[in-house]
Amino acid sequence: MAGDRDEVAPAGLTARPTGHRSDGFGEQRVVEDQSASAGGRAEVKDLDEAWTRVLAGLPPNQRAWLTNSRPVTLHESTAIVAVPDDFTRGQLETRLRPDLERILSESFGRDIRIAVTVDPSLDPELREPAPQQPVQEPVRQSMPLHQPPQYQQHQSGQLQPSQQQQPAYGQPSPQRHDQYQQPAPTPQQPEQRSQHAQPSQPLQTEGSYQPTIQSALSAPDAIGQHNHPLHQQVQQPLGSVAPPPNGSAPSQTATEAHGEARLNPKYTFETFVIGSSNRFAHAAAVAVAEAPGKAYNPQLIYGDSGLGKTHLLHAIGHYVRSLYTGARVRYVSSEEFTNDFINAIRDDKASQFQRRYRDVDVLLIDDIQFLEGKIQTQEEFFHTFNTLHNANKQIVISSDRAPKRLEALEDRLRNRFEWGLITDIQPPDLETRIAILRKKAATERLTAPPEVLEFIASKVQTNIRELEGALIRVTAFASLNRQPVDLSLAEIVLKDLIPEGSKPEVTASMIMGQTASYFGLSIDDLCGSSRSRVLVTARQIAMYLCRELTDLSLPKIGQQFGGRDHTTVMHAERKIRQLMSERRSVFNQVTELTNRIKHQAKQQ
Numbered sequence: 180m181a182g183d184r185d186e187v188a189p190a191g192l193t194a195r196p197t198g199h200r201s202d203g204f205g206e207q208r209v210v211e212d213q214s215a216s217a218g219g220r221a222e223v224k225d226l227d228e229a230w231t232r233v234l235a236g237l238p239p240n241q242r243a244w245l246t247n248s249r250p251v252t253l254h255e256s257t258a259i260v261a262v263p264d265d266f267t268r269g270q271l272e273t274r275l276r277p278d279l280e281r282i283l284s285e286s287f288g289r290d291i292r293i294a295v296t297v298d299p300s301l302d303p304e305l306r307e308p309a310p311q312q313p314v315q316e317p318v319r320q321s322m323p324l325h326q327p328p329q330y331q332q333h334q335s336g337q338l339q340p341s342q343q344q345q346p347a348y349g350q351p352s353p354q355r356h357d358q359y360q361q362p363a364p365t366p367q368q369p370e371q372r373s374q375h376a377q378p379s380q381p382l383q384t385e386g387s388y389q390p391t392i393q394s395a396l397s398a399p400d401a402i403g404q405h406n407h408p409l410h411q412q413v414q415q416p417l418g419s420v421a422p423p424p425n426g427s428a429p430s431q432t433a434t435e436a437h438g439e440a441r442l443n444p445k446y447t448f449e450t451f452v453i454g455s456s457n458r459f460a461h462a463a464a465v466a467v468a469e470a471p472g473k474a475y476n477p478q479l480i481y482g483d484s485g486l487g488k489t490h491l492l493h494a495i496g497h498y499v500r501s502l503y504t505g506a507r508v509r510y511v512s513s514e515e516f517t518n519d520f521i522n523a524i525r526d527d528k529a530s531q532f533q534r535r536y537r538d539v540d541v542l543l544i545d546d547i548q549f550l551e552g553k554i555q556t557q558e559e560f561f562h563t564f565n566t567l568h569n570a571n572k573q574i575v576i577s578s579d580r581a582p583k584r585l586e587a588l589e590d591r592l593r594n595r596f597e598w599g600l601i602t603d604i605q606p607p608d609l610e611t612r613i614a615i616l617r618k619k620a621a622t623e624r625l626t627a628p629p630e631v632l633e634f635i636a637s638k639v640q641t642n643i644r645e646l647e648g649a650l651i652r653v654t655a656f657a658s659l660n661r662q663p664v665d666l667s668l669a670e671i672v673l674k675d676l677i678p679e680g681s682k683p684e685v686t687a688s689m690i691m692g693q694t695a696s697y698f699g700l701s702i703d704d705l706c707g708s709s710r711s712r713v714l715v716t717a718r719q720i721a722m723y724l725c726r727e728l729t730d731l732s733l734p735k736i737g738q739q740f741g742g743r744d745h746t747t748v749m750h751a752e753r754k755i756r757q758l759m760s761e762r763r764s765v766f767n768q769v770t771e772l773t774n775r776i777k778h779q780a781k782q783q
């Protein structure tokens with residue numbers, strides 16, 4: 180009990196409850212028992228009543244800070260109040276203190292001071308992962324980084340279905356989609372139908388099957404129907420593929436492998452719309468997924484931001500895992516790879532790092548351009564690449580440029596990228612953009628008539644992420660106003676989002692500056708660790724806008740916000756998308772901020 184009381188600090192100090200007290204009243208009971216003989220019971224009850232008066236007596240802007248705060252107990256002349264986070268505690272101890280103490284003193288007829296304690300469980304909504312420290316590539320390390328891998332025995336095996344229940348190598352495993360939260364099946368337009376092989380169909384067995392890019396290219400336009408291009412006889416196999424040595428199945432369980440893969444369940448081949456701009460890359464991606472390590476190794480996909488490179492990488496991962504039980508797939512952005520590498524050096528865990536990236540069947544590495552200029556990480560990646568390639572493990576790489584244009588990447592790496600197959604993705608044409616919107620509307624259960632989809636597709640021409648963002652804003656606006664989604668509504672919403680004329684360049688610092696000043700916060704607040712509701716919303720809106728209005732990658736955005744993890748940015752994006760259609764205030768805040776940011780960008 181004494182321990183409990185020790186957690187409560189006088190104003191100015193922070194105390195963190197050690198136990199979980201979801202109602203914030205755990206401590207009240209403690210003190211109640213202690214002081215029962217001295218009439219403390221009545222006082223505790225009075226504190227609740229006094230708190231009601233406090234809430235009624237404060238102006239709304241101050242009251243907002245108390246939404247998730249709770250009175251805990253009255254101990255002599257100190258009222259103890261629990262709040263969800265440090266930021267709110269700061270507000271109570273500074274701005275609100277005089278009014279709080281005045282109203283409480285009036286209620287009790289004697290001087291009352293407040294002491295504030297932090298109880299994070301009071302804010303159940305906040306699930307933000309803790310921020311990570313940003314990391315810098317070390318200048319020089321003395322430890323040996325490139326020892327031969329210590330898991331040679333695992334590397335002999337090509338992908339093999341694991342033990343009893345599995346079909347023979349080269350045959351698909353039964354559907355394992357239940358392991359993922361696949362998007363709910365939705366009715367599809369003929370042109371949106373998935374064009375990759377169904378896992379329930381047998382794959383051609385080793386030897387008889389060779390993918391061919393010719394056949395992929397001869398497929399009709401994506402917007403029309405076509406046969407699966409990859410079950411055709413080889414005419415000109417690309418990439419040198421050594422026959423895989425026989426080996427044992429990976430020892431990892433499917434569940435472990437799934438946890439490691441970190442794939443977005445929405446990014447599958449089913450949800451990927453094929454058009455002339457991406458058909459080649461898609462066909463090669465399917466080929467690679469069906470015959471990992473054998474078709475094209477490495478496969479490199481390049482193209483501008485927001486055109487579907489990450490989507491394809493994840494889709495490969497899902498498809499491999501649905502075809503080969505136990506397949507060890509790992510998706511990683513190059514930024515994470517770098518950070519992981521640096522942390523491994525710092526923590527003296529080089530061999531664990533190497534195992535993580537070398538003991539896999541398929542390595543999907545996103546945004547390789549991030550390795551430019553990072554000599555040590557390039558060196559490490561070079562060895563990772565060689566180890567995997569020598570063992571006939573599949574490597575798929577994405578980049579925002581063709582390898583030749585990755586000037587700050589070592590020649591030996593660029594050369595290796597050219598060993599396999601290089602495919603590009605171009606901005607989609609109008610028909611593909613409409614088909615993407617149609618599919619997006621169906622999977623997200625957003626209702627929008629064809630003319631609205633066409634209108635949006637005609638307005639947003641390059642980045643598919645922006646295209647999706649525009650659809651979300653239009654449907655959110657309609658839902659908030661309980662209006663049907665029609666052309667005039669779409670025109671209103673998109674007028675501000677997509678200004679006429681050249682596209683001004685928006686930067687993360689513009690977004691952070693405007694967001695901070697809009698919410699009366701500082702940039703440090705946005706980058707800091709406070710999780711007060713106001714701040715979290717502001718931070719999430721700023722992250723959402725960085726995602727929508729800039730080309731920055733998830734990890735890059737995370738770095739801008741005090742070194743947060745990329746999953747925090749993903750969470751923020753999802754959260755704000757959802758809140759925009761549920762809360763008018765959030766929709767208005769995002770719209771107003773977008774206007775301010777674009778206005779500022781135009782003036783630069």
Ligand SMILES: Nc1ncnc2c1ncn2[C@@H]1O[C@H](COP(=O)(O)OP(=O)(O)OP(=O)(O)O)[C@@H](O)[C@H]1O
Binds near residue numbers: 491579615
């Ligand atoms: N052909 C497509 N069909 C359906 N959705 C697509 C397609 N291409 C892209 N998208 C969607 O567009 C969004 C952006 O795609 P993605 O993140 O894969 O782009 P990217 O090229 O990796 O961008 P960046 O380089 O900025 O990371 C995603 O939501 C993705 O699902």
